[in-house]
Amino acid sequence: MYTPLRIDPTKALGDIAAFQRKLAAGMGHLRxxxxxxxxxxxxxxxxxxxxxxxxxxxxxxKPTAKTPLLIVYALVNTVWMTDLQADRSMVxxxxxxxxxxxxxxxxxxxxxxxxxxxxxxxxxxxxxCVDAVRKRHDLEAINLLGICQGGAFSLCYTALHATxxxxxxxxxxxxxxxxxxxxxxxxxxSMDVDLFVDTMGNIPAGLMNYVYLTLKPVRLNQQxxxxxxxxxxxxxELENFLRMERWIFDSPDQAGEAFRQFIKxxxxxxxxxxxxxxxxxxxxxxxxxxxxxxxxxAEQDHLVPPDASRALGxxxxxxxxxxxxxxxxHIGIYVSGRAQREVPPAIHQWLSARD
Amino acid sequence: MADPANDFIxxxxxxxxxxxxxxxxQLLQQQQPQPVANPFFTPPPPPASGNDTxxxxxxxxxxxxxxxxxAAANGAAAQPVDWRQQLxxxxxxxxxxxAQAFGGIDSAGAEGxxxxxxxxxxxxxxxxxxxxxxxxxxxxxxxxxxxxQMKQQAMAAAVLASLQASAxxxxxxxxxxxxxMQRLQDKLAERAEPGRQIDSLKALYDLWVDAAEEAxxxxxxxxxxxxxxxxxxxxxxxxxxxxxxxxxQFCQQLGVPTRSEVSxxxxxxxxxxxxxxxxxxxxxxxxxxxxxALRRELAALKRQFASGSTAAPTTxxxxxxxxxxxxxxxxxxxxxxKVARTAVASKAKSSAAPSSRTSPRKRK
Numbered sequence: 001m002y003t004p005l006r007i008d009p010t011k012a013l014g015d016i017a018a019f020q021r022k023l024a025a026g027m028g029h030l031r032x033x034x035x036x037x038x039x040x041x042x043x044x045x046x047x048x049x050x051x052x053x054x055x056x057x058x059x060x061x062k063p064t065a066k067t068p069l070l071i072v073y074a075l076v077n078t079v080w081m082t083d084l085q086a087d088r089s090m091v092x093x094x095x096x097x098x099x100x101x102x103x104x105x106x107x108x109x110x111x112x113x114x115x116x117x118x119x120x121x122x123x124x125x126x127x128x129c130v131d132a133v134r135k136r137h138d139l140e141a142i143n144l145l146g147i148c149q150g151g152a153f154s155l156c157y158t159a160l161h162a163t164x165x166x167x168x169x170x171x172x173x174x175x176x177x178x179x180x181x182x183x184x185x186x187x188x189x190s191m192d193v194d195l196f197v198d199t200m201g202n203i204p205a206g207l208m209n210y211v212y213l214t215l216k217p218v219r220l221n222q223q224x225x226x227x228x229x230x231x232x233x234x235x236x237e238l239e240n241f242l243r244m245e246r247w248i249f250d251s252p253d254q255a256g257e258a259f260r261q262f263i264k265x266x267x268x269x270x271x272x273x274x275x276x277x278x279x280x281x282x283x284x285x286x287x288x289x290x291x292x293x294x295x296x297x298a299e300q301d302h303l304v305p306p307d308a309s310r311a312l313g314x315x316x317x318x319x320x321x322x323x324x325x326x327x328x329x330h331i332g333i334y335v336s337g338r339a340q341r342e343v344p345p346a347i348h349q350w351l352s353a354r355d
Numbered sequence: 356m357a358d359p360a361n362d363f364i365x366x367x368x369x370x371x372x373x374x375x376x377x378x379x380x381q382l383l384q385q386q387q388p389q390p391v392a393n394p395f396f397t398p399p400p401p402p403a404s405g406n407d408t409x410x411x412x413x414x415x416x417x418x419x420x421x422x423x424x425x426a427a428a429n430g431a432a433a434q435p436v437d438w439r440q441q442l443x444x445x446x447x448x449x450x451x452x453x454a455q456a457f458g459g460i461d462s463a464g465a466e467g468x469x470x471x472x473x474x475x476x477x478x479x480x481x482x483x484x485x486x487x488x489x490x491x492x493x494x495x496x497x498x499x500x501x502x503x504q505m506k507q508q509a510m511a512a513a514v515l516a517s518l519q520a521s522a523x524x525x526x527x528x529x530x531x532x533x534x535x536m537q538r539l540q541d542k543l544a545e546r547a548e549p550g551r552q553i554d555s556l557k558a559l560y561d562l563w564v565d566a567a568e569e570a571x572x573x574x575x576x577x578x579x580x581x582x583x584x585x586x587x588x589x590x591x592x593x594x595x596x597x598x599x600x601x602x603x604q605f606c607q608q609l610g611v612p613t614r615s616e617v618s619x620x621x622x623x624x625x626x627x628x629x630x631x632x633x634x635x636x637x638x639x640x641x642x643x644x645x646x647x648a649l650r651r652e653l654a655a656l657k658r659q660f661a662s663g664s665t666a667a668p669t670t671x672x673x674x675x676x677x678x679x680x681x682x683x684x685x686x687x688x689x690x691x692x693k694v695a696r697t698a699v700a701s702k703a704k705s706s707a708a709p710s711s712r713t714s715p716r717k718r719k
Contacts, residue, residue: 003438004543006552007559012427015556019423023416114618115625124632162650183575190585192592199596201618218567226419282647290654317654319661
């Protein structure tokens, strides 16, 4: 009879020795490593307000698209996931495709931003960013690309400011927050979010990261670093690993009031799909989104389950709705090799057909 | 009588442990900030968490390293007849990698409750509160310090509630760990035939990670976990809120501005900013709601017209699942062959599939 475990004790000790040797050898590389830089695609500042900045990216050639594309990132983590490294940059690839790309960098909220509401973010900041880009191009409407929470913001914005959006793209965007596989949603539904925000004020980035790590605690907190030992002797891979670590943990705090509303209305109340959401006292009706919509989601997304995104098709009012399922995860959709080959070209082709 | 094999393993483990400790000491030391040569400024001492990422990395590696050592000594060295027994030996030691994985994610931003409570207790004692009364149950309070006693009792009760909630949470984590072992056994049972057997500690660890995450995800999505998680967060927040209230009380006595005062100012300032923007906004925005209502009506009429229906708008039916083949007529489906590998589903434009979008959503 066979046994599934055939671990030779001598080999096991050899594995431990090899593990230690790799660690010791890797020390030299770790010592010599500097803080990895992001891709830093050339860009210029075209609008700023409080801590917010709107960047206009410069490609190697002039954009062929007539309508500019404004990327609306989430408030969690930094926007540089879209321009992580030279060979893994969604922004750079969109430029190469011919898009004219703008990006909202929300900045790092502090105590002064404690009372910013979703109304301030969506009808305030976002609206003024859109106006700034419209004004630069003398256009009535521009294209929006909303990412994750930024996708939810973009949906609300489009429903409320329909004339200013020509085409809408949502990426890994939660729409139905009550799908049974949504772990984050399940966890926060019994939370007293008023007590939470009243006590915490702004929500520390470290706490947010802690919650994200506990979605897959062993894989994200242990196995990942064990895998790192295998690349300690490879400076390029090690730099890529550390760059991703930088992005994951160099993240902004959350403005308390906006966080309160987002958890209550979206995660707990699921009001976006129930049709009961109000931003700044105005009803948000997804049926009002009559622009062409491209909804891109990741099939292995553990933060925004695919079904949470797929729901969009049932609620928007447009007759021109396209859905793209990407074989990857929430982060891989921006930085994986497959993403570089598939996502920006798909976005560009969809947009150019509607430019 | 000495057992040369076991002595060798013990010696090796001791050496390996010393090597590990030296390595981490060296790495952490080089991460400490260098003193600033400024005679007018004395830098604060480095925080306990000098390099959060590095410490987290080392904690994760240490958990794995400890487990490998324990497994090599307890499980791999022995050759029991029953592989399940061997598995228990491999994972039964004190160096549970799962516990390490959870224990290591305490960052400065999410300080562990036990540590937080300990800090608070020390601070309260140094601050003149003395030992917190009420920790052993509520007692009647009276006299000049009555209010203070009541607050301290409330604090003790809140801490107790929080510790109980944390214990319930830990029990669920432990249950998940137990179920992970069962899942691991099931996974191993499928790998008995030659060619699929596990022949290294790393392969066993990776299989265990799969089992652990599956078991955890199953529990973490239950209603019970949701309730326990919420209770843990809520009780911790109550304790923290009381800590803040007591701290603010001290600050007020000392004439130090408090967080809530600053926060109130921030709230008023933000309200003023909104009022200012609203008053300086173009007049057209005053009619935004009216315009929006008209747009809604127009959109509904357009959809009715497109559907050819004269009936009043009704609740839009959920769109049917769109198979990948439905992408044929969309622009995305015309993407290069590499793109076509992704599943693309689309509502065809204009006349291709008008019926799928003809029943507009019921308006509020």
